[in-house]
Amino acid sequence: MNVYLREGGDLLPGDVVIKWIGRSDLTPVPRSVEFVVKLIDGVQEKLKTGASIWSGRENLRYEIVKTDREQPLGQVQGKNQQQAMRVTALLHRCASVARPLNSATILTDTTLGAIYRACGAYMPVASDFAVPRFTCFKGHAPSYPIAQALQEEGAALVLRNGSITAMRLTDMARQAPVADIGQVDSSAKIESEFLQHQDIPSYYSVDDTGAIVLGHMGQARRVKFIPRADVRQLRNASCVLVRSKTVDSTICQQYQAGDVIRVAGENLVIITAAHAFESNEGAQESRSRLWLGKLINAQ
Template sequence: MRIAILSTNKVISASELIVATLRTDLVPVPVSVEFAVKHTKELEQQLVSGAELLVTDIPHSFEIVYANPVKSQTIKEDGRIGGISCIAVLKGCKKLLDSASNATVLDQTSFNAAYRACGASNIRLGEDIPLPEFICLKGRLPTERLALYLQQEAAVICFKDLKISVLKLDAIFKQDPILKLDPSEVQWIDSKVLEKHQKSSYVAVDTDGTIIGDDTTTQGQSVIQKAGLDARQLKNLEKVLIPRGIVHRPLNFELNGGDLIEIDKKNYVILTAAHHVETGAIGGNVGTETKLWLASL
Protein backbone atom coordinates (compact mmCIF):
# COMPACT_ATOMS: atom_id res chain seq x y z
CA MET A 1 0.00 0.00 0.00
CA ARG A 2 1.47 3.34 -1.05
CA ILE A 3 1.20 6.19 1.48
CA ALA A 4 2.81 9.55 0.69
CA ILE A 5 3.03 12.70 2.82
CA LEU A 6 1.83 15.55 0.62
CA SER A 7 3.77 18.43 2.21
CA THR A 8 7.17 16.82 1.60
CA ASN A 9 6.34 14.33 -1.18
CA LYS A 10 7.82 11.63 1.03
CA VAL A 11 6.63 8.10 0.27
CA ILE A 12 6.61 5.94 3.40
CA SER A 13 8.82 2.99 2.52
CA ALA A 14 8.09 -0.68 3.19
CA SER A 15 10.89 -0.67 5.77
CA GLU A 16 9.11 2.16 7.66
CA LEU A 17 5.50 0.99 7.32
CA ILE A 18 4.46 -1.64 9.87
CA VAL A 19 0.78 -2.19 9.09
CA ALA A 20 -1.96 -0.38 7.15
CA THR A 21 -5.68 -0.84 6.54
CA LEU A 22 -7.64 1.12 3.93
CA ARG A 23 -11.35 0.82 4.71
CA THR A 24 -14.49 1.76 2.77
CA ASP A 25 -17.87 1.59 4.55
CA LEU A 26 -21.53 2.54 4.11
CA VAL A 27 -21.33 5.31 6.72
CA PRO A 28 -21.34 9.16 6.68
CA VAL A 29 -17.52 9.22 6.47
CA PRO A 30 -17.07 6.28 4.09
CA VAL A 31 -13.29 6.15 3.58
CA SER A 32 -10.51 5.91 6.14
CA VAL A 33 -6.98 4.60 6.46
CA GLU A 34 -5.35 3.35 9.65
CA PHE A 35 -1.63 2.69 9.70
CA ALA A 36 1.42 2.44 11.92
CA VAL A 37 5.03 3.27 11.06
CA LYS A 38 8.36 2.88 12.81
CA HIS A 39 9.24 5.93 14.83
CA THR A 40 11.73 8.40 13.42
CA LYS A 41 12.15 12.09 14.18
CA GLU A 42 11.35 12.89 10.57
CA LEU A 43 8.07 10.96 10.57
CA GLU A 44 7.05 12.27 14.00
CA GLN A 45 7.37 15.84 12.69
CA GLN A 46 5.41 15.09 9.51
CA LEU A 47 2.70 12.70 10.72
CA VAL A 48 0.66 15.12 12.83
CA SER A 49 -3.03 15.95 13.05
CA GLY A 50 -4.08 17.85 9.94
CA ALA A 51 -1.25 16.57 7.73
CA GLU A 52 -2.34 15.52 4.24
CA LEU A 53 -1.61 12.14 2.68
CA LEU A 54 -2.03 10.42 -0.66
CA VAL A 55 -3.07 6.76 -0.42
CA THR A 56 -2.75 4.18 -3.23
CA ASP A 57 -4.31 5.51 -6.46
CA ILE A 58 -7.13 7.53 -4.84
CA PRO A 59 -6.99 11.01 -6.47
CA HIS A 60 -8.14 12.78 -3.29
CA SER A 61 -5.95 13.62 -0.34
CA PHE A 62 -6.52 12.26 3.16
CA GLU A 63 -6.24 14.28 6.36
CA ILE A 64 -4.82 12.84 9.57
CA VAL A 65 -7.34 13.06 12.42
CA TYR A 66 -5.33 11.03 14.94
CA ALA A 67 -1.57 10.62 15.39
CA ASN A 68 -0.04 8.99 18.44
CA PRO A 69 3.62 7.99 19.03
CA VAL A 70 3.73 4.67 20.90
CA LYS A 71 6.31 2.19 22.21
CA SER A 72 5.97 -1.43 21.07
CA GLN A 73 6.93 -4.54 23.04
CA THR A 74 9.55 -5.47 20.44
CA ILE A 75 13.18 -5.13 21.57
CA LYS A 76 15.92 -4.32 19.07
CA GLU A 77 19.49 -3.22 19.80
CA ASP A 78 18.74 -3.10 23.54
CA GLY A 79 15.79 -0.74 23.11
CA ARG A 80 12.05 -0.87 22.56
CA ILE A 81 11.04 -0.10 18.98
CA GLY A 82 8.85 2.97 18.79
CA GLY A 83 6.01 3.55 16.38
CA ILE A 84 3.50 6.17 15.28
CA SER A 85 -0.14 5.14 14.97
CA CYS A 86 -2.34 7.24 12.65
CA ILE A 87 -5.91 7.46 11.37
CA ALA A 88 -6.84 9.60 8.36
CA VAL A 89 -10.06 10.36 6.46
CA LEU A 90 -10.72 12.07 3.14
CA LYS A 91 -9.83 15.74 3.35
CA GLY A 92 -12.87 17.81 4.21
CA CYS A 93 -14.55 15.16 6.36
CA LYS A 94 -12.70 15.93 9.59
CA LYS A 95 -15.28 18.45 10.88
CA LEU A 96 -18.01 15.81 10.55
CA LEU A 97 -16.25 13.87 13.33
CA ASP A 98 -16.34 16.75 15.82
CA SER A 99 -19.29 18.17 17.73
CA ALA A 100 -21.03 20.87 15.71
CA SER A 101 -19.95 24.39 16.64
CA ASN A 102 -23.11 25.88 15.12
CA ALA A 103 -26.68 24.71 14.59
CA THR A 104 -27.66 23.67 11.06
CA VAL A 105 -31.32 23.78 10.03
CA LEU A 106 -32.19 23.09 6.38
CA ASP A 107 -35.57 22.67 4.67
CA GLN A 108 -36.26 20.98 1.30
CA THR A 109 -32.57 20.33 0.86
CA SER A 110 -30.19 17.52 -0.17
CA PHE A 111 -27.53 15.41 1.49
CA ASN A 112 -24.86 17.34 -0.42
CA ALA A 113 -26.09 20.60 1.15
CA ALA A 114 -26.30 19.00 4.61
CA TYR A 115 -22.78 17.56 4.24
CA ARG A 116 -21.35 20.95 3.33
CA ALA A 117 -23.33 22.84 5.98
CA CYS A 118 -21.90 20.56 8.68
CA GLY A 119 -18.34 21.54 7.75
CA ALA A 120 -17.37 19.42 4.75
CA SER A 121 -17.34 22.57 2.59
CA ASN A 122 -15.00 21.23 -0.12
CA ILE A 123 -16.89 17.94 -0.65
CA ARG A 124 -19.03 17.51 -3.76
CA LEU A 125 -21.12 14.37 -3.72
CA GLY A 126 -21.00 12.28 -6.88
CA GLU A 127 -24.65 11.17 -6.55
CA ASP A 128 -27.24 12.77 -4.30
CA ILE A 129 -30.90 12.48 -3.28
CA PRO A 130 -33.45 15.02 -1.94
CA LEU A 131 -33.83 15.49 1.80
CA PRO A 132 -37.06 17.01 3.21
CA GLU A 133 -35.27 18.52 6.21
CA PHE A 134 -32.01 18.35 8.11
CA ILE A 135 -31.39 19.51 11.68
CA CYS A 136 -28.11 19.27 13.57
CA LEU A 137 -28.06 21.35 16.75
CA LYS A 138 -24.93 22.87 18.27
CA GLY A 139 -22.97 20.24 20.18
CA ARG A 140 -24.41 17.28 18.26
CA LEU A 141 -22.26 14.95 16.19
CA PRO A 142 -22.86 15.57 12.44
CA THR A 143 -22.15 11.96 11.47
CA GLU A 144 -24.81 10.76 13.92
CA ARG A 145 -27.38 13.18 12.48
CA LEU A 146 -26.49 12.27 8.89
CA ALA A 147 -26.88 8.57 9.73
CA LEU A 148 -30.33 9.25 11.22
CA TYR A 149 -31.59 11.00 8.07
CA LEU A 150 -30.00 8.37 5.83
CA GLN A 151 -31.99 5.72 7.67
CA GLN A 152 -35.21 7.71 7.24
CA GLU A 153 -34.55 7.87 3.48
CA ALA A 154 -33.48 4.18 3.22
CA ALA A 155 -30.13 5.35 1.83
CA VAL A 156 -26.40 5.04 2.53
CA ILE A 157 -23.28 7.06 1.86
CA CYS A 158 -20.56 5.18 -0.01
CA PHE A 159 -17.35 5.76 -1.97
CA LYS A 160 -18.38 5.06 -5.57
CA ASP A 161 -16.32 5.78 -8.68
CA LEU A 162 -13.77 7.57 -6.47
CA LYS A 163 -16.44 9.99 -5.17
CA ILE A 164 -18.55 10.18 -2.02
CA SER A 165 -22.13 9.44 -3.07
CA VAL A 166 -25.58 8.94 -1.55
CA LEU A 167 -27.50 5.96 -2.90
CA LYS A 168 -30.90 4.51 -2.07
CA LEU A 169 -30.72 0.92 -0.84
CA ASP A 170 -33.05 -0.15 -3.65
CA ALA A 171 -30.73 1.49 -6.22
CA ILE A 172 -27.69 -0.32 -4.82
CA PHE A 173 -29.31 -3.71 -5.43
CA LYS A 174 -30.11 -2.74 -9.03
CA GLN A 175 -26.39 -2.51 -9.87
CA ASP A 176 -24.54 -5.23 -11.72
CA PRO A 177 -22.43 -7.48 -9.45
CA ILE A 178 -18.72 -6.68 -9.55
CA LEU A 179 -17.76 -10.25 -8.61
CA LYS A 180 -19.22 -13.76 -8.46
CA LEU A 181 -18.23 -16.11 -5.63
CA ASP A 182 -18.88 -19.70 -4.67
CA PRO A 183 -20.81 -20.13 -1.37
CA SER A 184 -17.86 -22.11 0.04
CA GLU A 185 -15.74 -18.92 0.02
CA VAL A 186 -17.99 -17.24 2.60
CA GLN A 187 -17.95 -17.54 6.39
CA TRP A 188 -21.72 -17.36 6.76
CA ILE A 189 -23.44 -15.59 9.65
CA ASP A 190 -26.65 -17.51 10.33
CA SER A 191 -28.35 -16.10 13.41
CA LYS A 192 -32.11 -15.55 13.60
CA VAL A 193 -31.65 -13.85 16.99
CA LEU A 194 -29.20 -11.32 15.51
CA GLU A 195 -31.55 -10.68 12.58
CA LYS A 196 -34.51 -9.99 14.88
CA HIS A 197 -32.46 -7.52 16.94
CA GLN A 198 -31.39 -5.61 13.83
CA LYS A 199 -34.86 -5.22 12.32
CA SER A 200 -37.74 -3.43 14.06
CA SER A 201 -41.17 -2.11 13.20
CA TYR A 202 -41.81 1.64 13.50
CA VAL A 203 -45.00 3.56 14.25
CA ALA A 204 -46.02 7.17 14.76
CA VAL A 205 -49.18 8.89 15.94
CA ASP A 206 -50.92 11.21 13.48
CA THR A 207 -52.50 14.53 14.50
CA ASP A 208 -55.93 12.85 14.70
CA GLY A 209 -54.63 10.16 17.05
CA THR A 210 -54.47 7.34 14.51
CA ILE A 211 -51.42 5.09 14.35
CA ILE A 212 -49.22 5.39 11.27
CA GLY A 213 -47.07 2.44 10.29
CA ASP A 214 -47.09 -1.31 10.74
CA ASP A 215 -46.94 -2.44 14.37
CA THR A 216 -46.95 -6.14 13.51
CA THR A 217 -43.73 -8.01 14.24
CA THR A 218 -42.43 -11.51 14.47
CA GLN A 219 -41.57 -12.81 17.91
CA GLY A 220 -38.42 -11.18 19.26
CA GLN A 221 -38.67 -7.99 17.19
CA SER A 222 -39.37 -4.63 18.76
CA VAL A 223 -41.88 -1.90 17.92
CA ILE A 224 -40.42 1.61 18.15
CA GLN A 225 -42.37 4.86 18.17
CA LYS A 226 -40.91 7.71 16.11
CA ALA A 227 -42.51 11.11 16.47
CA GLY A 228 -42.98 13.47 13.53
CA LEU A 229 -42.42 10.98 10.70
CA ASP A 230 -44.79 10.18 7.85
CA ALA A 231 -45.73 6.77 6.49
CA ARG A 232 -43.01 6.89 3.81
CA GLN A 233 -40.25 7.54 6.33
CA LEU A 234 -41.56 4.86 8.69
CA LYS A 235 -41.50 2.34 5.85
CA ASN A 236 -37.95 3.39 4.97
CA LEU A 237 -36.82 2.74 8.55
CA GLU A 238 -37.73 -0.92 8.11
CA LYS A 239 -35.35 -1.32 5.16
CA VAL A 240 -32.15 -2.49 6.82
CA LEU A 241 -29.00 -4.30 5.77
CA ILE A 242 -28.55 -7.58 7.64
CA PRO A 243 -24.96 -8.96 7.86
CA ARG A 244 -24.76 -12.37 6.18
CA GLY A 245 -21.11 -13.33 5.89
CA ILE A 246 -17.40 -12.53 5.72
CA VAL A 247 -15.08 -13.13 2.78
CA HIS A 248 -11.27 -13.16 2.72
CA ARG A 249 -9.76 -12.38 -0.70
CA PRO A 250 -6.34 -11.52 -2.15
CA LEU A 251 -5.66 -7.79 -1.91
CA ASN A 252 -7.95 -6.01 -4.37
CA PHE A 253 -8.51 -2.25 -4.08
CA GLU A 254 -11.29 -2.48 -6.71
CA LEU A 255 -13.70 -3.97 -4.14
CA ASN A 256 -15.41 -1.33 -1.99
CA GLY A 257 -18.36 -0.73 0.27
CA GLY A 258 -21.54 -0.42 -1.81
CA ASP A 259 -20.44 -2.89 -4.52
CA LEU A 260 -22.54 -5.98 -5.18
CA ILE A 261 -21.28 -9.56 -5.08
CA GLU A 262 -23.25 -12.44 -6.53
CA ILE A 263 -23.26 -15.72 -4.60
CA ASP A 264 -25.38 -18.65 -5.76
CA LYS A 265 -27.50 -16.34 -7.96
CA LYS A 266 -28.25 -13.95 -5.06
CA ASN A 267 -26.77 -10.46 -4.67
CA TYR A 268 -25.11 -9.21 -1.50
CA VAL A 269 -23.80 -5.72 -0.84
CA ILE A 270 -20.37 -5.05 0.65
CA LEU A 271 -20.95 -3.36 4.02
CA THR A 272 -17.23 -2.89 4.66
CA ALA A 273 -14.15 -3.59 2.58
CA ALA A 274 -10.88 -3.61 4.53
CA HIS A 275 -7.68 -3.73 2.49
CA HIS A 276 -4.96 -4.86 4.88
CA VAL A 277 -1.17 -4.91 4.57
CA GLU A 278 1.41 -6.20 7.07
CA THR A 279 5.05 -5.68 6.11
CA GLY A 280 6.87 -7.47 8.91
CA ALA A 281 9.04 -4.37 9.30
CA ILE A 282 9.49 -5.09 13.02
CA GLY A 283 8.95 -8.83 12.79
CA GLY A 284 5.68 -10.73 12.91
CA ASN A 285 3.34 -11.52 10.06
CA VAL A 286 3.89 -10.52 6.45
CA GLY A 287 1.01 -10.50 4.02
CA THR A 288 -1.89 -8.74 2.35
CA GLU A 289 -5.61 -9.41 2.07
CA THR A 290 -8.97 -7.83 1.39
CA LYS A 291 -11.65 -8.67 3.93
CA LEU A 292 -15.29 -8.11 3.02
CA TRP A 293 -18.39 -7.99 5.21
CA LEU A 294 -21.50 -8.84 3.15
CA ALA A 295 -25.15 -8.01 3.81
CA SER A 296 -28.58 -8.50 2.25
CA LEU A 297 -31.58 -6.18 2.27
Protein backbone atom coordinates in the same frame (compact mmCIF):
# COMPACT_ATOMS: atom_id res chain seq x y z
CA MET B 1 1.09 0.96 1.30
CA ASN B 2 1.40 4.33 -0.40
CA VAL B 3 1.34 7.22 2.09
CA TYR B 4 2.17 10.65 0.64
CA LEU B 5 2.83 13.71 2.80
CA ARG B 6 1.73 16.02 0.00
CA GLU B 7 -0.33 15.48 -3.11
CA GLY B 8 1.78 13.66 -5.66
CA GLY B 9 5.00 13.74 -3.62
CA ASP B 10 6.98 12.96 -0.45
CA LEU B 11 6.16 9.26 -0.34
CA LEU B 12 6.95 7.57 2.97
CA PRO B 13 9.50 4.80 2.25
CA GLY B 14 8.19 1.26 2.28
CA ASP B 15 10.56 0.26 5.07
CA VAL B 16 9.08 2.99 7.31
CA VAL B 17 5.43 1.91 6.90
CA ILE B 18 5.09 -1.36 8.81
CA LYS B 19 1.36 -1.92 8.30
CA TRP B 20 -1.42 -0.24 6.31
CA ILE B 21 -5.19 -0.84 6.34
CA GLY B 22 -7.64 0.99 4.11
CA ARG B 23 -11.37 0.72 4.87
CA SER B 24 -14.37 1.42 2.69
CA ASP B 25 -17.77 1.70 4.41
CA LEU B 26 -21.39 2.59 3.69
CA THR B 27 -21.26 5.39 6.27
CA PRO B 28 -21.31 9.21 6.31
CA VAL B 29 -17.49 9.05 6.29
CA PRO B 30 -16.99 6.39 3.60
CA ARG B 31 -13.18 6.04 3.70
CA SER B 32 -10.58 5.74 6.44
CA VAL B 33 -6.99 4.54 6.68
CA GLU B 34 -4.92 3.24 9.57
CA PHE B 35 -1.20 2.61 9.36
CA VAL B 36 1.81 1.96 11.57
CA VAL B 37 5.13 3.72 10.93
CA LYS B 38 8.62 3.53 12.41
CA LEU B 39 9.59 6.75 14.16
CA ILE B 40 12.76 7.54 12.21
CA ASP B 41 13.94 10.51 10.14
CA GLY B 42 11.51 12.96 11.78
CA VAL B 43 8.42 10.98 10.75
CA GLN B 44 6.60 11.80 14.00
CA GLU B 45 6.81 15.55 13.31
CA LYS B 46 5.33 15.07 9.84
CA LEU B 47 2.37 12.95 10.99
CA LYS B 48 0.69 15.17 13.57
CA THR B 49 -3.01 15.32 14.34
CA GLY B 50 -4.71 17.60 11.79
CA ALA B 51 -2.11 17.03 9.08
CA SER B 52 -3.13 15.76 5.64
CA ILE B 53 -1.89 12.67 3.85
CA TRP B 54 -2.74 11.11 0.49
CA SER B 55 -3.17 7.36 0.39
CA GLY B 56 -4.94 4.32 -1.03
CA ARG B 57 -5.61 2.98 -4.48
CA GLU B 58 -7.47 6.19 -5.39
CA ASN B 59 -4.80 8.38 -3.73
CA LEU B 60 -7.43 10.36 -1.79
CA ARG B 61 -6.70 13.05 0.76
CA TYR B 62 -7.13 12.09 4.42
CA GLU B 63 -6.95 14.05 7.66
CA ILE B 64 -5.08 12.56 10.62
CA VAL B 65 -7.41 12.40 13.63
CA LYS B 66 -5.38 10.19 15.99
CA THR B 67 -1.80 9.16 16.62
CA ASP B 68 -0.80 6.48 19.13
CA ARG B 69 2.88 6.02 19.87
CA GLU B 70 3.54 2.43 20.87
CA GLN B 71 6.08 0.80 23.16
CA PRO B 72 9.68 0.38 21.85
CA LEU B 73 10.04 -2.37 19.26
CA GLY B 74 13.07 -3.91 20.98
CA GLN B 75 15.31 -2.86 18.08
CA VAL B 76 18.19 -0.37 18.19
CA GLN B 77 19.31 1.82 15.29
CA GLY B 78 22.37 3.88 16.04
CA LYS B 79 21.97 5.04 19.63
CA ASN B 80 18.19 5.05 19.68
CA GLN B 81 15.60 2.38 20.40
CA GLN B 82 13.10 2.03 17.58
CA GLN B 83 9.48 2.90 18.24
CA ALA B 84 6.36 2.73 16.10
CA MET B 85 3.30 4.96 15.89
CA ARG B 86 -0.21 4.02 14.82
CA VAL B 87 -1.99 6.68 12.75
CA THR B 88 -5.71 6.92 12.03
CA ALA B 89 -7.03 9.24 9.31
CA LEU B 90 -10.47 10.02 7.87
CA LEU B 91 -11.43 11.12 4.37
CA HIS B 92 -10.55 14.82 4.45
CA ARG B 93 -13.65 16.23 2.78
CA CYS B 94 -15.99 14.33 5.13
CA ALA B 95 -14.02 14.37 8.39
CA SER B 96 -15.91 17.35 9.83
CA VAL B 97 -19.19 15.40 10.09
CA ALA B 98 -17.50 13.11 12.62
CA ARG B 99 -16.73 16.04 14.96
CA PRO B 100 -19.10 17.56 17.53
CA LEU B 101 -20.55 20.85 16.28
CA ASN B 102 -19.68 24.20 17.85
CA SER B 103 -23.23 25.39 17.20
CA ALA B 104 -26.50 23.70 16.36
CA THR B 105 -27.42 23.04 12.73
CA ILE B 106 -31.16 23.03 12.05
CA LEU B 107 -32.38 22.89 8.45
CA THR B 108 -35.78 22.39 6.81
CA ASP B 109 -36.66 21.51 3.21
CA THR B 110 -33.00 20.89 2.45
CA THR B 111 -30.86 18.27 0.68
CA LEU B 112 -28.20 15.86 1.84
CA GLY B 113 -25.51 17.83 0.02
CA ALA B 114 -26.61 21.04 1.77
CA ILE B 115 -26.43 19.25 5.12
CA TYR B 116 -22.83 18.21 4.43
CA ARG B 117 -21.90 21.77 3.50
CA ALA B 118 -23.62 23.19 6.59
CA CYS B 119 -21.58 20.81 8.74
CA GLY B 120 -18.31 21.86 7.12
CA ALA B 121 -17.91 18.95 4.69
CA TYR B 122 -17.40 20.11 1.12
CA MET B 123 -17.99 16.86 -0.73
CA PRO B 124 -20.55 17.09 -3.57
CA VAL B 125 -23.29 14.45 -3.37
CA ALA B 126 -24.49 12.96 -6.67
CA SER B 127 -28.07 11.64 -6.90
CA ASP B 128 -28.90 14.00 -4.02
CA PHE B 129 -32.29 13.75 -2.33
CA ALA B 130 -34.56 16.02 -0.32
CA VAL B 131 -34.50 15.95 3.47
CA PRO B 132 -37.62 17.51 5.07
CA ARG B 133 -35.80 18.44 8.28
CA PHE B 134 -32.39 18.00 9.82
CA THR B 135 -31.35 18.71 13.40
CA CYS B 136 -27.97 18.34 15.05
CA PHE B 137 -27.45 20.10 18.36
CA LYS B 138 -24.29 21.71 19.65
CA GLY B 139 -21.85 19.12 20.97
CA HIS B 140 -23.27 16.32 18.80
CA ALA B 141 -21.57 14.73 15.78
CA PRO B 142 -23.57 15.25 12.54
CA SER B 143 -22.73 11.75 11.30
CA TYR B 144 -25.50 10.24 13.45
CA PRO B 145 -28.44 12.36 12.19
CA ILE B 146 -27.00 12.07 8.66
CA ALA B 147 -27.11 8.28 9.01
CA GLN B 148 -30.72 8.58 10.22
CA ALA B 149 -31.65 10.74 7.21
CA LEU B 150 -30.14 8.10 4.92
CA GLN B 151 -32.01 5.34 6.74
CA GLU B 152 -35.34 7.16 6.36
CA GLU B 153 -34.61 7.48 2.65
CA GLY B 154 -33.59 3.79 2.38
CA ALA B 155 -30.21 4.85 1.00
CA ALA B 156 -26.47 4.74 1.69
CA LEU B 157 -23.45 6.72 0.52
CA VAL B 158 -21.11 5.14 -2.00
CA LEU B 159 -17.72 6.65 -2.86
CA ARG B 160 -16.57 5.94 -6.40
CA ASN B 161 -13.97 7.76 -8.49
CA GLY B 162 -13.51 10.29 -5.70
CA SER B 163 -17.19 11.32 -5.66
CA ILE B 164 -20.00 10.47 -3.27
CA THR B 165 -23.29 9.11 -4.57
CA ALA B 166 -26.45 8.59 -2.55
CA MET B 167 -27.74 5.22 -3.72
CA ARG B 168 -30.97 3.55 -2.69
CA LEU B 169 -30.43 0.17 -1.07
CA THR B 170 -32.87 -1.51 -3.46
CA ASP B 171 -30.87 -0.19 -6.44
CA MET B 172 -27.61 -1.18 -4.77
CA ALA B 173 -28.78 -4.76 -4.26
CA ARG B 174 -29.88 -5.01 -7.93
CA GLN B 175 -26.44 -4.16 -9.32
CA ALA B 176 -24.58 -6.69 -11.43
CA PRO B 177 -21.96 -8.58 -9.38
CA VAL B 178 -18.38 -7.38 -9.77
CA ALA B 179 -17.07 -10.85 -8.87
CA ASP B 180 -18.28 -14.43 -8.45
CA ILE B 181 -16.58 -16.27 -5.60
CA GLY B 182 -17.81 -19.67 -6.76
CA GLN B 183 -20.33 -22.37 -6.09
CA VAL B 184 -18.84 -23.55 -2.79
CA ASP B 185 -19.59 -21.23 0.13
CA SER B 186 -16.76 -21.43 2.70
CA SER B 187 -17.27 -17.93 4.12
CA ALA B 188 -17.97 -17.16 7.76
CA LYS B 189 -21.75 -16.90 8.08
CA ILE B 190 -24.22 -15.60 10.64
CA GLU B 191 -27.96 -16.04 10.41
CA SER B 192 -30.58 -15.34 13.08
CA GLU B 193 -34.18 -14.32 12.51
CA PHE B 194 -34.40 -13.92 16.29
CA LEU B 195 -31.73 -11.19 16.29
CA GLN B 196 -33.27 -9.51 13.25
CA HIS B 197 -36.56 -9.09 15.11
CA GLN B 198 -34.58 -7.56 17.98
CA ASP B 199 -32.36 -5.27 15.93
CA ILE B 200 -34.67 -4.14 13.07
CA PRO B 201 -37.67 -2.35 14.58
CA SER B 202 -41.01 -1.50 13.09
CA TYR B 203 -41.48 2.27 13.16
CA TYR B 204 -44.43 4.53 13.83
CA SER B 205 -45.05 8.27 14.02
CA VAL B 206 -47.76 10.89 14.55
CA ASP B 207 -49.04 13.24 11.82
CA ASP B 208 -50.14 16.87 12.14
CA THR B 209 -53.65 15.84 13.16
CA GLY B 210 -52.41 13.61 15.98
CA ALA B 211 -53.24 10.38 14.15
CA ILE B 212 -50.86 7.41 14.40
CA VAL B 213 -48.87 6.68 11.24
CA LEU B 214 -47.54 3.13 10.90
CA GLY B 215 -44.69 1.61 8.93
CA HIS B 216 -44.34 -2.12 8.38
CA MET B 217 -46.11 -3.84 11.28
CA GLY B 218 -46.66 -7.33 9.89
CA GLN B 219 -44.16 -9.20 12.11
CA ALA B 220 -43.56 -9.29 15.84
CA ARG B 221 -40.66 -6.86 16.22
CA ARG B 222 -39.49 -4.13 18.51
CA VAL B 223 -41.38 -0.90 17.87
CA LYS B 224 -39.69 2.49 17.72
CA PHE B 225 -41.00 6.05 17.33
CA ILE B 226 -39.72 8.54 14.70
CA PRO B 227 -41.11 12.08 15.06
CA ARG B 228 -42.91 13.72 12.12
CA ALA B 229 -42.25 10.90 9.62
CA ASP B 230 -44.56 9.83 6.82
CA VAL B 231 -45.39 6.27 5.78
CA ARG B 232 -42.66 6.15 3.12
CA GLN B 233 -39.95 7.17 5.59
CA LEU B 234 -41.21 4.70 8.20
CA ARG B 235 -41.11 1.83 5.72
CA ASN B 236 -37.69 2.85 4.40
CA ALA B 237 -36.31 2.85 7.94
CA SER B 238 -37.10 -0.88 8.26
CA CYS B 239 -35.36 -1.71 4.96
CA VAL B 240 -31.72 -2.36 5.86
CA LEU B 241 -28.62 -4.30 4.92
CA VAL B 242 -27.97 -7.12 7.38
CA ARG B 243 -24.46 -8.54 7.61
CA SER B 244 -24.57 -12.24 6.92
CA LYS B 245 -21.14 -13.33 5.64
CA THR B 246 -17.47 -12.47 5.97
CA VAL B 247 -15.00 -13.36 3.23
CA ASP B 248 -11.19 -13.34 3.48
CA SER B 249 -9.31 -13.19 0.21
CA THR B 250 -6.11 -12.15 -1.49
CA ILE B 251 -5.79 -8.41 -1.91
CA CYS B 252 -8.66 -6.99 -3.98
CA GLN B 253 -8.61 -3.21 -3.58
CA GLN B 254 -10.81 -2.84 -6.64
CA TYR B 255 -13.81 -4.05 -4.59
CA GLN B 256 -15.31 -1.41 -2.32
CA ALA B 257 -18.37 -0.86 -0.15
CA GLY B 258 -21.52 -0.72 -2.27
CA ASP B 259 -20.34 -3.30 -4.80
CA VAL B 260 -22.15 -6.62 -5.18
CA ILE B 261 -20.38 -9.98 -4.84
CA ARG B 262 -21.93 -13.31 -5.82
CA VAL B 263 -21.28 -16.05 -3.25
CA ALA B 264 -22.51 -19.55 -4.09
CA GLY B 265 -25.18 -18.12 -6.40
CA GLU B 266 -26.37 -15.44 -3.94
CA ASN B 267 -25.81 -11.73 -4.61
CA LEU B 268 -24.57 -9.89 -1.53
CA VAL B 269 -23.64 -6.23 -0.98
CA ILE B 270 -20.24 -5.26 0.43
CA ILE B 271 -20.99 -3.33 3.61
CA THR B 272 -17.35 -2.89 4.63
CA ALA B 273 -14.15 -3.73 2.76
CA ALA B 274 -10.77 -3.71 4.51
CA HIS B 275 -7.55 -4.04 2.53
CA ALA B 276 -4.28 -4.59 4.40
CA PHE B 277 -0.56 -4.63 3.63
CA GLU B 278 2.03 -5.62 6.22
CA SER B 279 5.81 -5.92 6.22
CA ASN B 280 6.99 -9.10 7.88
CA GLU B 281 10.78 -9.55 8.14
CA GLY B 282 11.36 -7.89 4.80
CA ALA B 283 8.52 -9.63 2.99
CA GLN B 284 5.25 -7.86 2.26
CA GLU B 285 1.99 -9.65 2.97
CA SER B 286 -1.36 -8.47 1.66
CA ARG B 287 -4.96 -9.54 2.18
CA SER B 288 -8.54 -8.29 2.08
CA ARG B 289 -11.61 -8.94 4.18
CA LEU B 290 -15.14 -8.23 2.95
CA TRP B 291 -18.19 -7.97 5.20
CA LEU B 292 -21.20 -8.89 3.08
CA GLY B 293 -24.90 -8.36 3.69
CA LYS B 294 -28.28 -8.89 2.15
CA LEU B 295 -31.22 -6.55 1.93
CA ILE B 296 -33.89 -7.20 4.55
CA ASN B 297 -37.24 -5.46 4.22
CA ALA B 298 -39.13 -5.89 7.51
CA GLN B 299 -42.74 -6.54 6.58
